[in-house]
Amino acid sequence: MSDLLIASVLEQYRQRQYDAFMQQPMPMVEDRIAALKKVKQLIIQHQAQICEAIAADFGCRSASETALLEIFTSLESINDAIKHVKAWMKPQRRHTSLWFKPAKNSVIPQPLGVVGIIVPWNYPLFLTIAPMVAALAAGNRVMVKMSENSQHLCQLLQQLFAADFSNEQICIIAEEGQTGIAFSQLKFDHLIFTGSTTTGKAVMAAAATHLVPVILELGGKSPVILADDYDIKTALSRILGGKVYNSGQTCVAPDYLLIPQALEDEVIRQAQAIMAKRFSDIQHPDYTSIIDDASFSRLCDTVKDAIEQGAKVINLIPQSKLDPQQRKFPLQLVCQPTDAMIVMQREIFGPLLPIVTYKTLQQALDYINARERPLALYLFSNNKAVQQQVLDQTRSGGVAINDVMLHVAQDDLPFGGVGHSGMGHYHGREGFERLSKMRPVMHQAALSSTKYLYAPYGKIGKRLINFIINRKFSRYE
Structure with a gap:
């Protein structure tokens, strides 16, 4: 046609x-x-x-x-x-x-x-x-x-x-x-x-x-901030669960993880342990395929680019390798990513999770704010002051605290982006x-003082205008 x-x-x-x-x-x-x-x-x-x-x-x-x-x-x-x-x-x-x-x-x-x-x-x-x-x-x-x-x-x-x-x-x-x-x-x-x-x-x-x-x-690159007060195992259980949904092919999927620098080794260890209990093989019927060959190739190229530029890539389902025929792609961590890598330049939309370390929370917030506003932002912290600081100093389409993605399923919460992640x-x-x-309607009454507010203005009209202005605005001095 x-x-x-x-x-x-x-x-x-x-x-x-x-x-x-x-x-x-x-x-x-x-x-x-x-x-x-x-x-x-x-x-x-x-x-x-x-x-x-x-x-x-x-x-x-x-x-x-x-x-x-x-x-x-x-x-x-x-x-x-x-x-x-x-x-x-x-x-x-x-x-x-x-x-x-x-x-x-x-x-x-x-x-x-x-x-x-x-x-x-x-x-x-x-x-x-x-x-x-x-x-x-x-x-x-x-x-x-x-x-x-x-x-x-x-x-x-x-x-x-x-x-x-x-x-x-x-x-x-x-x-x-x-x-x-x-x-x-x-x-x-x-x-x-x-x-x-x-x-x-x-x-x-x-x-x-x-x-x-x-x-x-x-969409965009939706960040996850892990604060040092939150239990690592609980956080990763939820983060990795959300990342595996639809093999990461979700607009609000966790795109990269910001963690305190001192916790990197522990985060990697815990992530490996969690995924080892969930999947021994990506041939599992609950592990979703990448949608098409072009998307599969894009993810392969993204990993290759990261490795060539010095990143450490860790397969969290180590018994499984890439399966081009079924387009199954194992969940992988990308450690020590840089801004020059493709994985940090565009929305991943697949089972790759970069880990970015920070020394202070402010450094993490500055990192997020230096980039386009994401569709979602996730924070894991029980500290009310930290929660408020993150909410005050960042902008995103939506926020979930101590979980990922579930805010989209709340029917009484509006869903939408901001800036490059959308509008409306x-x-x-x-x-x-x-x-x-949402149509505004004014119903005028049978009797109305506005009859004095039509030109040419008589004494009553001028006095009324003067009274309205001077009385109304003097109230806010």
């Missing part, structure tokens, strides 16, 4: 959705909840097929991991929206200035129209459903563009959603080469993109043609409000 034909077909889908939206621009709460419940049942009834499809796309993806990280989190986001959408939809009363009373002010949430969602391959179900839930709860129509690396899941979701929803409400689009470019150029009422910073810039530039607002969920938030109320027009 030619680029022009793809763009034409996509625009037809969008226009049909927009026309349908204009026929029902303010869906009732019952309609929104009914749509959310249908999505929920779709996932519950077909969870085995979903796990199989995602595993087929990866080569090897644990059904248990898909159930935990994608099906469970998707269902939780739906349940949260079903529970709260009625309250979210209520008009919000706002304060009216004394000078304009008895007028009344409010903010009413209204649907935007058609929301576009560009889904990455690493968590293809959850990153389809979570933004879709926010869009449906807000009363919108939804178009979803899947990744070219999610062909099996895309085909399954197209089949399942077509059975329960019309294309005028939810439309699932497969990637056909140039689909992503054409999709990001459509005149959506809002566009959500999850992926790399480089692609995010291109998506934002395309969306700007029609002034389409965007949520960009990008969704999940829970923030997702609903982001995909709504």
Whole structure:
């Protein structure tokens, strides 16, 4: 299919959705909840097929991991929206200035129209459903563009959603080469993109043609700070557990570990002991494959570059070697990395964990702040003063203290980046409000003093203006 034909077909889908939206621009709460419940049942009834499809796309993806990280989190986001959408939809009363009373002010949430969602391959179900839930709860129509690396899941979701929803409400689009470019150029009422910073810039530039607002969920190098007061074994158990999820192919995965200099040998020893108990071999069905050959080669080149520049690389699953055929890559520590190494220059997105040492906590914070703002930051410390210092002196999309990654699964916490790690938030109320027009409305009363504030100004008007200004501002002297 030619680029022009793809763009034409996509625009037809969008226009049909927009026309349908204009026929029902303010869906009732019952309609929104009914749509959310249908999505929920779709996932519950077909969870085995979903796990199989995602595993087929990866080569090897644990059904248990898909159930935990994608099906469970998707269902939780739906349940949260079903529970709260009625309250979210209520008009919000706002304060009216004394000078304009008895007028009344409010903010009413209204649907935007058609929301576009560009889904990455690493968590293809959850990153389809979570933004879709926010869009449906807000009363919108939804178009979803899947990744070219999610062909099996895309085909399954197209089949399942077509059975329960019309294309005028939810439309699932497969990637056909140039689909992503054409999709990001459509005149959506809002566009959500999850992926790399480089692609995010291109998506934002395309969306700007029609002034389409965007949520960009990008990535970056999410640091983990281990303070000297925290138990090393407990910290590493959680850090390595998060790093192994999806073989590190997670936008909020721990990207590098900052530890006190004196603890390096102990950290390495504890990490080896922990992983020895978890995996004897990467052929284990719960150890996920790297998504494609290009990504596997990139990780191999990253390790080679680090070794050539003097880093010490430690395989934490030593009985296993690289498996190009199944694209399985053992978790490895990269010790004594330098800024010149590729491993410290870009998001790793794989099972490599550099260890950077620091002498003082301030040195660790300066190291983080010298780089682009990450999507997540993790701190392991029970010291309240240390926790506050890290929160005050750093900026990131989100923070988890004494764990990693789990903040993303908290439905009442907004999820989003800052700077190079993205813009905008969704999940829970923030997702609903982001995909709504929070429309300000002022209701003027029958009697109002503003009749004196029209030109030409008489004596009463001039006195009133003088009184308002001098009285109001004198209160703050």
